Amino acid sequence: MAVTEDATAIAGELTHLRRAIHAEPEVGLQLPLTQQKILAALDGLPLEVTLGSALTSVTAVLRGGGGGGPAVLLRADMDALPVGERTGLDFASRIDGTMHACGHDLHSAMLVGAARLLSARQAELPGSVVFMFQPGEEGHGGAAFMIEEGVLDAAGKRAAAAYALHVASAELPFGVFSSRPGPMMAAAEALEITVTGRGGHGSQPHHAADPIPVACEIVTALQVLVTRRFDIFDPVVITVGSFHAGTTNNVIPDEARLEVTIRSFSPQARALVRESAVRLVHQTAAAHGLTATAEFTGSYPVTVNDDGEARFAADVVADFLGEDRYSPQANPMAGAEDFSYVLEQVPGAFVMLGACPPGVDPATAPFNHSALAVFDDMVLADGAALFTELAVRRLTR
Ligand SMILES: [Zn+2]
Ligand SMILES: [Zn+2]
Numbered sequence: 001m002a003v004t005e006d007a008t009a010i011a012g013e014l015t016h017l018r019r020a021i022h023a024e025p026e027v028g029l030q031l032p033l034t035q036q037k038i039l040a041a042l043d044g045l046p047l048e049v050t051l052g053s054a055l056t057s058v059t060a061v062l063r064g065g066g067g068g069g070p071a072v073l074l075r076a077d078m079d080a081l082p083v084g085e086r087t088g089l090d091f092a093s094r095i096d097g098t099m100h101a102c103g104h105d106l107h108s109a110m111l112v113g114a115a116r117l118l119s120a121r122q123a124e125l126p127g128s129v130v131f132m133f134q135p136g137e138e139g140h141g142g143a144a145f146m147i148e149e150g151v152l153d154a155a156g157k158r159a160a161a162a163y164a165l166h167v168a169s170a171e172l173p174f175g176v177f178s179s180r181p182g183p184m185m186a187a188a189e190a191l192e193i194t195v196t197g198r199g200g201h202g203s204q205p206h207h208a209a210d211p212i213p214v215a216c217e218i219v220t221a222l223q224v225l226v227t228r229r230f231d232i233f234d235p236v237v238i239t240v241g242s243f244h245a246g247t248t249n250n251v252i253p254d255e256a257r258l259e260v261t262i263r264s265f266s267p268q269a270r271a272l273v274r275e276s277a278v279r280l281v282h283q284t285a286a287a288h289g290l291t292a293t294a295e296f297t298g299s300y301p302v303t304v305n306d307d308g309e310a311r312f313a314a315d316v317v318a319d320f321l322g323e324d325r326y327s328p329q330a331n332p333m334a335g336a337e338d339f340s341y342v343l344e345q346v347p348g349a350f351v352m353l354g355a356c357p358p359g360v361d362p363a364t365a366p367f368n369h370s371a372l373a374v375f376d377d378m379v380l381a382d383g384a385a386l387f388t389e390l391a392v393r394r395l396t397r
Contacts, residue, residue, distance in 0.1 A: 025080030069127030113384025162348030172354030306347035
């Protein structure tokens with residue numbers, strides 16, 4: 001039977017699983033309840049399952065008939081966000097202040113669906129499939145922990161290709177897949193800057209070392225850096241989102257603290273902005289006889305799709321679902337993704353899928369991370385089917 005028909009036949013069960021995960025969301029690297037639900041749904045399938053130790057991940061390997069052949073990796077993230085759900089859905093979060101606002105509950109259910117569809121085709125599969133169920137995508141770097149624990153080699157050989165799907169509650173019409181060759185998502189860095197001077201009386205700045213004008217100079221110099229050092233066709237964004245110093249008008253403080261987010265879209269621009277921003281901070285402070293520290297916390301690299309794999313994924317969508325179901329993405333998205341760590345080591349593609357409920361305008365619907373974001377269950381069967389088709393066709397290629 002065709003993959004799409006088999007996927008439709010299990011859509012009800014995938015919806016049930018997705019709603020169970022949605023109602024009981026968990027944040028971060030430790031998601032024991034989500035892990036249990038996924039394990040229960042995989043129970044009885046011909047998979048080799050291993051659990052993470054640094055995080056509650058699930059790695060499942062399906063070995064094709066011959067035992068040999070290449071391996072393909074399929075990834076779903078599992079974690080929720082610290083957002084208080086306000087959708088009013090009857091399966092809305094039962095945990096206060098926690099919500100599956102990025103649709104990772106759908107990704108988990110789709111990958112369970114793919115595990116079932118591919119298990120049913122085990123005998124014909126000319127290779128292995130690694131199912132990567134990953135906690136901690138939302139800023140916790142869960143993918144990097146799973147790579148450390150060996151997920152890329154889980155089949156006994158390095159995966160030859162890797163694919164991830166991500167649903168969107170807005171922007172894309174319902175059921176439309178979208179991707180692009182090359183950079184797909186931005187790199188994101190959090191930079192924390194502390195300028196240290198010497199406090200004193202506001203009337204006698206020459207007896208002090210005032211960190212405030214130096215910190216102001218750093219803020220403007222960072223913007224000049226953006227315009228003078230970077231190709232406008234390979235842009236970077238630097239935003240100083242937090243600036244704190246001092247207590248009152250007539251006291252020069254000891255310190256000024258800045259918190260900065262930096263976005264970039266190529267490994268080259270990322271390397272240059274990291275190095276040049278830190279140097280600028282140190283040397284601007286030094287020019288005034290002060291010191292400064294600049295530390296990166298919680299960075300993700302650029303998510304770069306392999307050209308060939310992105311085209312392959314687009315062709316698979318168009319061929320088995322229809323040309324109208326694929327929309328090429330013109331520009332990379334400014335959000336960030338830790339699937340980037342997988343794509344640094346394995347060629348692959350990150351593909352978006354519109355899950356905005358039919359009848360709602362994707363141009364104005366609340367986007368991912370909103371307390372009002374709604375992702376329609378009806379995409380689950382197609383998501384599971386696409387994962388399945390990507391694996392079968394890539395292994396057969
Ligand atoms: Zn997210
Ligand atoms: Zn996400």
